[in-house]
Amino acid sequence: MYSFEPSDEQKMLVDAARRYATADLRAAAHDAEESKELPPKLISKGWELGVLQASIPETYGGFGERSAVTGALAAEELACGDLAGALAVGTPGLFAIPILLAGSEEQKKQHLPPVIAADWKPYTAALIEPAFDFDPNDLKTTAKAEGGDYVLTGEKTLVPFAAQAEAMIVFAALKKETRAFIVPKGAAGLTVQEEREKWMGLNALPFHRVKLDGVKVPKSNLLPGNFAPVLDASRVAVAAMAVGVARAAFDYARDYAKDRDVFGVKVAQKQAIAFMLAEMATEIEAIRLLVWEAGWAIDNKKEDAGQKAYIAATGAIDTVMMVTDRAVQILGGHGYIREHPVELFMRNGRGFAMFTGLAMV
Amino acid sequence: MIDFEIPEKIAGIKTVVETVAVNMMRPVSRYFDEHEHEIPWDYINFMHTATRAMGGSSMSPGEGKKEGPRFGFQRLAVMVEMLSWGDAGMYLDTPGGMLGSAAVSATGTPEQKERFLARFRGEKPTFDAMCMTEPQCGSDTSAIRTTAALDKEKNQWVLNGEKIFVTAGHKAMLDSEGFLVVWATIDPSAGRAGMRPFVVEARTPGCQVTKMEHKLGIRASDTVSIVLQDCRVPFENILGSAEVVSTDKATTGFKGAMATFDATRPLVAAQAIGLARATLEMLKEMLKERGVTIRYGLPRQKLTSIEKDVIDMEVMLRSAWWLTLKAVWMMDNGKPNSLESSMCKVRAGDVVNRITQKAVEIMGPLGYSREYLLEKWFRDAKISDIYEGTGQINRLVVARQLLGYRSSELR
Numbered sequence: 001m002y003s004f005e006p007s008d009e010q011k012m013l014v015d016a017a018r019r020y021a022t023a024d025l026r027a028a029a030h031d032a033e034e035s036k037e038l039p040p041k042l043i044s045k046g047w048e049l050g051v052l053q054a055s056i057p058e059t060y061g062g063f064g065e066r067s068a069v070t071g072a073l074a075a076e077e078l079a080c081g082d083l084a085g086a087l088a089v090g091t092p093g094l095f096a097i098p099i100l101l102a103g104s105e106e107q108k109k110q111h112l113p114p115v116i117a118a119d120w121k122p123y124t125a126a127l128i129e130p131a132f133d134f135d136p137n138d139l140k141t142t143a144k145a146e147g148g149d150y151v152l153t154g155e156k157t158l159v160p161f162a163a164q165a166e167a168m169i170v171f172a173a174l175k176k177e178t179r180a181f182i183v184p185k186g187a188a189g190l191t192v193q194e195e196r197e198k199w200m201g202l203n204a205l206p207f208h209r210v211k212l213d214g215v216k217v218p219k220s221n222l223l224p225g226n227f228a229p230v231l232d233a234s235r236v237a238v239a240a241m242a243v244g245v246a247r248a249a250f251d252y253a254r255d256y257a258k259d260r261d262v263f264g265v266k267v268a269q270k271q272a273i274a275f276m277l278a279e280m281a282t283e284i285e286a287i288r289l290l291v292w293e294a295g296w297a298i299d300n301k302k303e304d305a306g307q308k309a310y311i312a313a314t315g316a317i318d319t320v321m322m323v324t325d326r327a328v329q330i331l332g333g334h335g336y337i338r339e340h341p342v343e344l345f346m347r348n349g350r351g352f353a354m355f356t357g358l359a360m361v
Numbered sequence: 362m363i364d365f366e367i368p369e370k371i372a373g374i375k376t377v378v379e380t381v382a383v384n385m386m387r388p389v390s391r392y393f394d395e396h397e398h399e400i401p402w403d404y405i406n407f408m409h410t411a412t413r414a415m416g417g418s419s420m421s422p423g424e425g426k427k428e429g430p431r432f433g434f435q436r437l438a439v440m441v442e443m444l445s446w447g448d449a450g451m452y453l454d455t456p457g458g459m460l461g462s463a464a465v466s467a468t469g470t471p472e473q474k475e476r477f478l479a480r481f482r483g484e485k486p487t488f489d490a491m492c493m494t495e496p497q498c499g500s501d502t503s504a505i506r507t508t509a510a511l512d513k514e515k516n517q518w519v520l521n522g523e524k525i526f527v528t529a530g531h532k533a534m535l536d537s538e539g540f541l542v543v544w545a546t547i548d549p550s551a552g553r554a555g556m557r558p559f560v561v562e563a564r565t566p567g568c569q570v571t572k573m574e575h576k577l578g579i580r581a582s583d584t585v586s587i588v589l590q591d592c593r594v595p596f597e598n599i600l601g602s603a604e605v606v607s608t609d610k611a612t613t614g615f616k617g618a619m620a621t622f623d624a625t626r627p628l629v630a631a632q633a634i635g636l637a638r639a640t641l642e643m644l645k646e647m648l649k650e651r652g653v654t655i656r657y658g659l660p661r662q663k664l665t666s667i668e669k670d671v672i673d674m675e676v677m678l679r680s681a682w683w684l685t686l687k688a689v690w691m692m693d694n695g696k697p698n699s700l701e702s703s704m705c706k707v708r709a710g711d712v713v714n715r716i717t718q719k720a721v722e723i724m725g726p727l728g729y730s731r732e733y734l735l736e737k738w739f740r741d742a743k744i745s746d747i748y749e750g751t752g753q754i755n756r757l758v759v760a761r762q763l764l765g766y767r768s769s770e771l772r
Contacts, residue, residue, distance in 0.1 A: 002435060003364040004687045010363075069363050133662040258764060269771050274760035275753070281763050282704045286680035293683060296365045307657050314661075315676035353661070 004289070010070050016049055017074045021081025026248075026341075029082035032204035033344055036196075038088050046078070046089035047120035055361070056100060060108050061117030066100060068233065068295035071361025072240035076288070079244030080251075083348045084204035086241060090359050091160050092116075095123035097233055097360035098169050098180045102225025111167075111182065125169040125180075126156035126210050127234075127357030136171070136178060136231055136356060141212060143172040143181060143222075150174070150181060150222060152189075152215040158199075158358065162192045162208035170212065171227070171357075178227040181217055189215040201347035228306055230360070232298055235309040237359035239291045239316035242352045243284060246320045249327035249345040250280045256331055256340075273330055280323045287312070287319045295361070317353045324349030365683075371436045378440050381408070382447025390448045393581035394737050398573055400536065401451050401581060409456045409486035434624065434689035438631040442682075445635030449741040450581030452632060453528060457481045460625055461489030461533065461542040464558050467621045468600040476597075477560055480538060488532040488539040492524035492587055499526075500754045502544065503553040507589060509545040511596070511603070518559060518599060520545055520567070520592040526574070528748070530585035534570050538563050543589065548605045558600040567592030578740030619699070626702040626749050627688040630709035633745035634682050637713040640738045641674050644720040647727065670719055677712035684708050703750070703758040710746035710755070717742040 006014065024042055032038045051074045056062025078086035096115050099107055115123050129140055141154025152172050162168065170183045183190060193209040254277055257268035267273050290312040297305035324346040328335035335342045367375070385404050393401055444452035453459070458481045465477050480487050498504040507522025520543060533539035541561045548555035561568050572586040596603075645655065648667065655671050656664065664672070684705040691698035717739040721728035728735045746752045761771050 001364055001366065001368045001430060001432075002686060002690050003362055004690055005363065007362045133660060135660050135663060137658060254763060268760075268764050269766070271757070271760075271771070274764065274766075274771055275756045277763055278707065278756040278759035282684070282708050282759060285701075285704060286684050286708055287676075289683035289687065290676070290680045292363050293365045293679070296363060300366075310658050311672070311675050311679060314672055315680060318673075318676075 004292075006069075006073060010073055013049075013051070013054070013070065014073050014077055017051065017077035018080075020046055020049055021077050021079075021086075025078065025081030025085040029085065029204075029341060029344070030338075032082070032084060033201075034203075034338075036203045038085060038204045042085060043088050044120045046085065047092075049074075049089075051075075051078075052090065052093045052096060053116050056096065056112060056116045060100070061113035061115075066097075066361075068236050068298040068361050069292060071233075072236055072291050072295045075237050075240035075359060075361055076244040076247070076291075079241035080248045081244075082204075083241060083245050084202050086244070087160060087202070087358055088205055089120070090237070092121060092123045093360045094125035094160070094358070095167065095169050098125065098223060098230045099182075101229045101233060102180055102223040102227070104224050107182070107220075107223065114166075121166055122161035122164040123167055124159055124161050124165045125171070125357065126159040126162070127171045128156060128158040128354065130155060130157040130209070134354070137227075138176075139171060139173040139178050141170070141172040143174040143179060145174075145219075146216070148219055149216045150219060152181060152183070152212045152217065154212050156210040156212070157197065157207075158354070159192075159208050159210045160205050160358065162210050163194065163206060165192075168210075169223075170210075170215075172212075174222070178231075180223040180227065180230065182221040182223070183212075183215060183217055187215050187217065189213040199351070201344065201351050229298070231356070232294070232306050232309040233360045234357050235313040236291060236294050236298065237361040238352060238355050239287070239294070239309075239313045240361065241355075241359055242316035242320035242349075243288045243291055245345055245348055245352075246280070246284050246287075246316075246323035249324040249342055249349070250277070250284060252340070252342055252345070253277065253280070253327035253330040256334075267330070276326050276330060280326055283319045283323060287315045290315050313356070320349040320352050367439070368432055368435070371432060371439050374436060375439050375443055377411075378443040379446075381411070382443055386444070386447030386451050390451070390734060390737065391731075393448075393451060394578075395580075397575060397580040398583060399581075400532065400583075401454055404451055405454055405456055405486050412457055413482070431693040434627070434692040435686065438627060438685060438689045441628050441631040442635040442638070445632040446639045447635075448581065449632060449636045449738075449744075450579035452635075453579060453582035454532070456486030456488055456537070458487075458489055459529065460491035460621070461540060461560075463625050463628075464491060464542045464621045465560065465600060467624055468558060473560075473597070473600065477540060480540075483538075485537060487537045488529050490527050490530040490533040490539070490541050492527050492530070492541050492543040494524065494526045496523055496525055500751055503556070505544055505546055505556060506549075507543065507545040508549060509547050509557065509559055509599075511547070512593070515593070516596045517593045518596065520559060520561065520589040520594065522589050523571075524587040524589070525572075526748075527585050527587050528582060530587055531570055531573060531583040534563050534568065534585075534587070541568070541587065542600070543587075547599075547603065551605045555605050557603075559594055560598040560600065561589070561592060561594055562598075565592055565594060577743060578737065579744050622750065623697075623699050623702045624692060626706040626755070627685050627692070627698075629745060629749040630681065630685040630688070630702075630705040633709035633713035633742065634678065634685060636738055636742055636745070637674075637678050637681070637709075637716045640713075640717050640720045640735065640742075641671070641678055643733075643735060644674075644723060645671065647724060647733075667723060670723060674712075674716050674719065677716060681705065681708045681712045700759060700762040703755040703762075706750060707752055707755045707759060710752045713742040713745050 054064035055066035191211040294308040294312040688701040
């Protein structure tokens with residue numbers, strides 16, 4: 001039966017996430033971006049919300065069951081506060097969710113509790129590669145079987161917290177199929193570039209280039225499951241965050257337009273602006289529903305969940321760009337000044353086209 | 362709990378309606394497009410018999426069941442979407458109550474509902490129509506000049522004025538024992554506060570159909586002008602209160618119209634989406650026959666231009682559909698939905714035009730040819746962004762709600 005209302009439990013989580021996103025993430029966002037640093041306390045406070053922990057069963061150190069819809073609801077809220085903060089809080093999920101979805105029973109028991117039943121620790125994943133036509137289903141990083149090992153070779157970019165990471169999931173093509181491998185800290189042949197990567201946005205997050213020069217991992221480090229559900233999990237998460245960033249931009253532009261005087265009225269009283277806002281809000285709500293649908297399809301094991309996640313992600317990429325661009329436009333010259341957050345939203349907004357792999361639900 | 366599963370009961374109806382669309386609409390789609398003003402009686406009679414046999418009465422889902430989860434508007438949206446997928450013009454010929462009934466449902470008393478809506482359960486197919494637009498005013502409905510004066514002696518309203526763009530007006534007035542809902546002012550000095558809907562029954566003296574329009578699309582549906590010349594209707598045919606409350610500038614009459622729109626706009630959106638889905642499905646089929654498959658899952662950089670277009674169409678179509686379904690779901694659950702109903706109308710009106718226009722472009726001469734239905738759907742689509750409030754009017758409604766502005770603050 002159709003319903004567009006989150007459960008009471010989900011509403012509680014959303015409320016808690018929203019409070020943290022507003023009071024903590026948003027409050028810290030500007031300074032974090034400028035100083036290129038997120039306060040560790042800020043991250044651990046977000047971790048204590050338990051979004052990831054709630055999607056991992058008790059057996060593996062968590063206290064719940066995974067729901068992509070719930071994850072999407074929380075992801076939107078957090079990203080609405082600040083995208084960099086939201087991604088940082090969720091980074092251990094890049095390691096945990098693939099293991100949950102594609103790992104063996106043994107791998108789950110071994111690798112999940114140290115991540116989940118603990119304070120926030122830098123576990124991460126490396127999916128994205130430095131190529132214009134990067135395709136998660138056609139990776140240039142390869143894995144080859146060699147004796148009892150797999151040998152990984154290639155180059156990854158946009159790997160959050162790679163320099164400190166205790167371990168990471170590396171995605172590589174094994175017989176042309178994308179698969180996930182657990183790579184421990186300090187593995188021979190693994191080079192994490194010390195200098196942080198510099199991006200148009202997300203300066204608060206430490207991203208690193210990762211090189212794999214014949215990195216050997218034992219065969220038991222290959223996750224036996226398929227990549228598809230992992231990709232779907234990421235597409236939904238990233239799309240939900242895009243909705244969150246779009247919402248942040250919309251809210252800010254709306255409030256500004258209602259406050260700013262022009263020709264004897266408020267800016268928002270001009271149809272040129274009001275119509276932009278109407279379209280922004282409509283887009284956001286429309287794409288949010290697509291994201292929910294994709295999450296619901298995943299949770300209910302629908303055959304076309306993957307296609308739905310792809311469609312949602314595709315829509316979200318365009319929506320967040322459109323909405324954040326318009327938010328800057330509505331603020332006019334002020335939108336271009338870094339005192340207002342809309343230019344940051346816009347920089348983050350453009351990034352979503354390449355962020356697949358940076359969040360998971 | 363968020364759920365995107367179609368309720369079983371609606372799924373059943375959907376299958377039935379699909380059979381009708383495939384067998385009774387598509388085969389004659391082109392014929393009625395090329396024979397404007399001919400009435401598809403086969404379809405109409407079939408629909409009337411079928412709905413009666415199923416125990417359903419009219420398209421007024423507000424009636425009936427009072428307990429348990431309510432699906433009325435959701436079911437209706439699904440049906441409308443499917444009928445419009447069959448043929449958007451013929452869908453508008455569906456008997457059993459459309460916009461006029463919606464107005465009666467939204468603003469009438471229980472007695473009025475029984476009196477005016479019972480006829481849809483009768484032996485013969487019956488139609489209704491809404492008369493809002495006038496030659497000098499369209500979207501600015503507060504500028505309506507049609508008057509309703511009370512003749513106290515005879516206890517009748519006397520209506521005078523001219524209405525244009527009345528969908529199905531001919532069928533409501535002359536081809537069945539239906540009715541019109543005519544918007545008129547009972548106090549021209551009161552602006553919106555004086556506006557009221559009146560029910561004018563078929564063949565009421567003084568009410569004439571004066572013109573049948575020739576249109577870009579939805580040609581299977583008649584669009585007429587109506588002239589009211591000392592047209593008398595009983596006092597009880599006014600929907601809502603006969604008092605003009607002007608102390609606090611209350612605009613009850615106008616609000617009645619707006620309440621109607623909350624129910625009808627999502628249905629126009631559903632109509633747009635049915636047409637858009639038909640187009641996208643046909644486009645994909647035609648491409649497939651020519652060896653073009655859509656590779657979902659690839660990054661944009663690897664997609665062909667056609668693939669990008671088709672995938673974007675899917676985004677537009679599906680997101681507009683869920684917006685629409687959410688709006689009717691809210692309606693069924695008694696949640697205020699003015700914002701959502703205008704939002705889905707904005708979105709659906711946009712996407713059906715973008716999808717049909719792009720589909721014709723992609724198929725080139727085949728898209729432009731009257732051998733296929735794509736060009737017809739392109740023409741049919743445009744109306745969705747015009748009636749029940751143009752895209753611009755609906756943007757105004759959305760913006761006012763988002764900004765908390767009254768109409769005087771955002772003109």
